[in-house]
Amino acid sequence: MKMTTWRSRTVTAFLACTAMLSAPAWAEIKIGSVLSVTGPSGFLGTPEKKTLEMYVERINASGGIKGEKIKLVVYDDGSKSDQARTFATRLVEDDKVVAVVGGTSTGASLAMLPVFEEAKTPFISLSGGVQIVEPVRKYTFKPPQTDIMACQKIFEDMKKRGISRIAMIYGTDGFAMSMRASCQKAQGEYGVKIEHEESYGPADADVTPQLTNIKKLAGLQAVLSPGIGQGPAIVTRNYRQVGLTVPLYLSHGAATNGFIELAGNAANGVRMPGPALLVAKDLLDSDPQKKVLIDYTTAYQAYAKEPVSAFGGYAHDGLFLLLDAMQRAGTFTDKDRIRDEVEKTRNFMGTVGLITMSPTDHLGITLGAFKMLEIQGGKWKLFE
Secondary structure (H helix, E strand, O other): OOHHHHHHOOHHHHHHOOOOOEOOOOOOEEEEEEEOOOOOOHHHHHHHHHHHHHHHHHHHHOOOEOOEOEEEEEEEOOOOHHHHHHHHHHHHHHHOOOEEEEOOOHHHHHHHHHHHHHOOOOEEEOOOOHHHOOOOOOOEEOOOOOHHHHHHHHHHHHHHOOOOEEEEEEEOOHHHHHHHHHHHHHHHHHOOEEEEEEEEOOOOOOOHHHHHHHHOOOOOOEEEEOOOOOHHHHHHHHHHHOOOOOOEEEOHHHOOHHHHHHHHHHHOOOEEEEOHHHHHHHOOOOOOOHHHHHHHHHHHHHHHOOOOOHHHHHHHHHHHHHHHHHHHHOEOOOHHHHHHHHHOOOOEEEOOEEEOOEOOEOOOOOHHHOEEEEEEOOEEEEOO
16 A cells, blocks of 8 residues: 555545554554643644544544554653653653654653663654754654754745845754754855854743844844744744844744744744645645645644644654554564664655655655745745
8 A cells, every 4th residue: 555545545444454463452552652731842742742642532433453442642741851751761661652753842852762762662753853863763753844954944045035144043942952053054055144143041031132132233134043932932022022123034843823822913024934734725736735734634623623733743744654654564563663664654745745764864854845934914824
């Protein structure tokens, strides 16, 4: 069966295709997850949790996989990386999960992956940092776009619009620090120069002093602000308050409706790279990704009674990458065979785009997986 066709079937039909999976009658498919459901990254981890729960409920209600139900074990790390590692150990040693789909933040994923690598447990991260998959680690994969890709997409847009002199204000979380380093490396390739930098901590509720320093810069053409959680919304609100008028670019870590709610009217005019999921209705009907996006959007909004977010989409991709691998491996108990099949993934259409893994690429997407977006009237719009 081709991986690109399964989502054109119902969940029940998909399950029927898994009849070849071999497992003893007592087996239970235990999938673990550690997410940031509370804390500063709660509005990112919550849709991830709801997405995983939604699909597990649907699969189990349809009879499970070859009669065996999925047991989803979810822990909330409270947006704390040390907590994430503690729960990673619990998933391996106490819960004895066969695989893990989770890791809302880059910091959490980086803290957990050594645990899963040592335990030889397939780990599909939902975080953006490129260090998660570079260098390639045997048991670690991830569908979300990376921070270096975000830098490239932003600088590509800046170059097209004649922007070359910029400032950067970034958070000190793992993702933002990773993206800062990536953008520093990539700037020269696009003729962009980061002329000034400011930073803020995870507990900072006001960054007007840093933005006031940026406002004083002569010849400034734009500001770039990597970050996740509440930080990007604080930057955006303060940005308008100090009277900065040059374009503000954020990272895909802010590509959520939660960001728009937190930033309010200040979000209008903000630009960022993001997944096609946020503008699914604007895609051509001939776009092969559109059906996947609309199907997920329809299912999630009916279940959660709220708009979709990119992070919920990452959870969708992570779960079904794993289920597809199990199907092709013919097992949901043999970790190594499942790992091998995740690595053999070809032409999997996810909410992030087309995914093709290999022994040297555990990300599997290209820059085309990003769309350039702008918030207009409180809504996501294509900006390309």
